[in-house]
Amino acid sequence: MPSSRPVIAIAGLGIESSTFSPARTEAPAFHPQRGPEVLTRYPFLASGTPLREAADWQGALVGKALPGGTVTSTAFTVLSDELIARLRELGPLDGLWYDIHGAMTVEGMDDAEAQLLTRIRETIGPHTLVSTSMDLHGNVSRELVHATDLITCYRMAPHEDAMDTKERAARNLVDLLASGAPRPVKAWIPVPVLLAGEQTSTRIEPAKSVYAAVEDVETKEGVTDAAIWVGYAWADEPRNRAAVVVTGPSATQVTAGAEQLARGFWDARDDFAFVAPTGTLTECLDEALASTARPYFISDTGDNPTAGGAGDVTWGLQQVLERPEFKDRTGPTVIYASLPGPAAVDTAVKAGVGATVTVTAGAEVDDRHAPPLTLTGVVHSVRHGDRDAETEVVLRVGSVYVVLTRLRKPYHHEHDFTDLELEPRAADLVLVKIGYLEPELFAMAADWKMALTPGGVDQDLVRLGHHRIRRPMFPFDRDMAEPDLTARIIASSDEPLSGADE
Template sequence: MRIGIAGVAIESSTFSPHRAGLADFDVRRGDELLARYDFLSSGWAAGVEWVPLVHARSLPGGAVVGEVYEGFAAEIVERIGSAGPLDGLFFDIHGAMSVVGRVDAEADLAARVRAALGDGVLVSTSMDLHGNVSRELGESVDLITCYRMAPHEDAMESRERTARNLVERLRSGLGKPKKAWVQVPVLLPGEKTSTRIEPAASIYRRVAEIADEPGVLDAAVWVGYAWADEPRCQAAVVVMGDDEQLIADRAYELARAYWDARADFEFVAPTGTLHACVAAGLNSTARPFLISDSGDNPTAGGAGDVSWTLRELLTIDELTTGRATAIHASITDPDAVAACVAAGVGNPVSVAAGGKVDSGPAGPVELTGTVFSLSDDPVGGTVAVVQAGGLHAILTTRRKPYHHLADFTLLGLDPAKTDLVIVKIGYLEPELYDLAADWLLALTPGGVDQDLLRLGHHNIIRPLFPFDPQMPDPDLTPELI
C-alpha cells in the first residue's frame, strides 16, 4: 500500500503582531521528510510504501503570511497529483494555525487535500491537543486524533498512533470509520489544563481507556487554542469507530466530563505578578527557583521580543547589584545581538533590547552590561548573553524556546547554580521541571497573556466559558460525521 505524508504545522496567536513567514518554517521533502518519523520502520509498517510529499513545521508564532500558506497548500496539492495512486494520507498538522485573511486554516487545507485525493483515499490526521476541530475539518478527514499529554511528551507516540490507525484500517478493508464529534463551549489556556494535575489527568486517562474498547478505533479531547480569536476556538471531542451508539455515548461522556470540570481547572503552578514571584524566589531557600514568564512564551505563539519582564528585572536591586543571580531567557533582537558581536566577549555594551515586534507591553529597553558569551545555535541563530550585575540576559537572532539544560550550558551558564531562572514558558518542560527546586508562574503581558478576559476576543462563539461564567448548560449531543 502507498501512503503519502504531508501537512503544515504551526500554532498561531492572533494577538501577537508577529507574522510567520517562509523563514520560520522547517520545510522537508523526500528522505528528509521521512527522517522526521522514526516509527515508519516499525513492524506494523512493514509492506507500506511511504510517499513523502511536503511537510512544513514552525515554532509557534503569529498568523502565517497569506502567500506563504498558499504556497504550501498549492505544493501539497500539486505533489498529491504527481505522486501516483495513494491508498492513504498521513496528514500531520497542529490544529491552531491561523492565516492572515482566513478564519479556519486547517479546514481549508483539509478541504483542498480531500479534493485533490478524491473520496476513496483515507486521510488520517495527527493534531496537538491545543488545536481546534471545527465541523468542517472533521468532515474533510477520515481519522483524527491528538496528543494525550501536556506537556507533549507523547507527541511522536501520537503521530505513530495516527499512522498505525490508518495502516490497520486500510488492511482491515473496513473503510472509513464513523466519527462522533461534539464541541464543548470552554476555552482555557494550556497552563490550566496540564495533564500533570487534575482534572485533566483523569479526563485524559479516561480517553485512553475508551480508545481501547472493542468497537472504538480512537478517542481524543482537544482543549482548543486560547490565543486565537476565531469561531472554531473551543474544546472538542471526537470518538471514532464502527459501533455508532457506543462512540456517541463515549463522546458524550467525555464532553460532559470536560464541561462539568470547567471551573475546576487551575494553573499548573502557583501564580502571581512578576514582582511577587521574584520576591518569593529571592526570599526562598530553594535553588534554583524557576519563574515562568508566561505572557510572551514563544512555544505558545508569543513574538519572543516582549521586553517588559527584562525592564522590570533591571529595577530590582538584588539583581542589578549582584547580591543575587538570575538568568532571563530570552529576547529576540538581531540588532542587539549584532551590537554584542561587534563589542566582543568581555567588553562593555549598551543595547536597546526587544520591544520592536511586539511593543505593546514595553518598547525597547536599555540594557547596559558586559558581553558574557557569544555562540551559534541552530534554532536561535547567533546568541548573546549580556551580564548586568547578577542578571544574565539572553538575546537571540531568531525566536527560540529555552527548554533544555544544554540551551543554557552551551552559553556558559549553569542554571542549577543560579538563584532565579526566568524563562519565557508556560508549564515547565520535563528537564526544567526536574531542575526546579521550586517554581512559580508569573502572569506577565504579551501575545499569549494568561488573562484571557483582558486580551479582547471578539470573534469567538458566545456564550463560552470562562467569558460567560453563568452560561446555561450546553447541548453536548454528539453528531455523527
C-alpha cells in the same frame, strides 16, 4: 517493493498562531521538509521498523513552525500550493497521513487546516483514507472532521506523548487499510469551554482524570480512537473551543464514548486551575528571593514563544533589571531567557567575549507593553548555528545573565543553557519565557511560580478581548445554560456534509 503494500503520503503544515500578537509568520519559519526527507522526522518510520515496512510511505511536504503570529496569506499560498503539487506528482494513493498542529491562523482565512485538507481531498480524491494527528491545543471544526477518516491528538500536557500520538495516527491508518473495513463512524462534540494550556495540564487534576478517561473509552469494543482537544485560547476564530471526537466501527460505542468524554470535560470546567502558583512578576520575584529553594524558576508567561508570543516583549526583563538586588554582580545569580535583538547580537559578536557593550534590544515586533530596552553589560558567551535563534549572546548585566538572540527561541532544555556556558542548576533564579515548565526544566526546578505578565499570550483570557468566538463560552459566560453535549455523527468525506458547525 511488494505491490501489495498500500501507498501512503505524508503532508501537513503546523503552527500555533496568536491573533493577539502583532507578529506575522512567513514561509521560511516552517522549515519545510520534502520528499524522502519527510520520513526522517519520525523515528517509527526509520528503515527496517515494522511500520515503515507495512506501507510504501511517500513524503510530500511537512512544515512545522515555532508558535507565533498569524501566517501571511502569501506564505500559506506558497507552502500549500507546493504541498498540493507534490501530492499530485505522487499519483494514486491509498492513504494520507495529515500531520498538523491545528491552531494555524492565516490572514483572511478561518479554519485554515480544514481548508487545506479540502484542497488535498480535491487532489487525492474522496476515496483515499486520511488519518489526522494534532496537538490537543488544536481546534476541531465539523469541516475538519468531515474531511478526515481518522483523527487523534496528544493526551499529555506538556506533550511528552507527541511522537506516540503521531505513531498512533499512522498505525491506525495502516491497520484500517489492511483490514479493508468500511470508513469509521465519527462522533464529534464541540464543548463550549476555552482555557489556556497552563490551566489544563495533565500533571494535575482535573485534567489528569479527564484525559485518563480517553484510554478507557478507546479500549471499548467498536472504538478505534478517542480524543479530547482543549483548543487554542489565544486566537479569535469561531472554531476556537474544546472538542471531542471518537472514531470506530460501532456507532453506538463511539456515540457513548464521545458523550462520556464531553460530559467529563464540561463537568470539570470550574475545577481547572493553573498548574503552578501564580502572581504578578513583582510577587514572584519577592517570593523567589525570600525562598531558600535553588534554582527557583519563574515563568514569564505573557510572551511565551511556544504559545504564540512575539518573544520580544521587554516588560519582564525591564522589571528584573530595575530590581536593586541585581544591580551588582555579587547579587543573586539570575538567568533570563530570552530577548530577540538582531542589532544587539551583532554588536556583541563584534566586540567579543569579555567586552563591555551597550546595546538596545526587543520591542521590534510587540512594543505595546514596553519600549526597546537599552542595557550595558559584559559579553559572557556567543554561540552560532542554532536552528531557531541563529546566533545567541549572553550579556551579564549586574548579576543577571541576559540571553539575547538574533531570532526568537524557546529555552526548554538544560543544554539550551549549558551550550551558552550558563549553569541553571547553580543559579539562584531562572526566568524563562514559557508557560508550564517543560519536563527538563520542571525536573530541575527546586520551586516554581508563574508570573502573569502581559503579551500576546496573556493568561487572563477575558481581558484579551475575544470578539469572534462562539458565545456563550466558559469562562467568558460563567452563568451560561447547559450546552448540548450530544454526539454529532459526521458524514464520511465521500458523502455530503450536513449540519452547521455549531
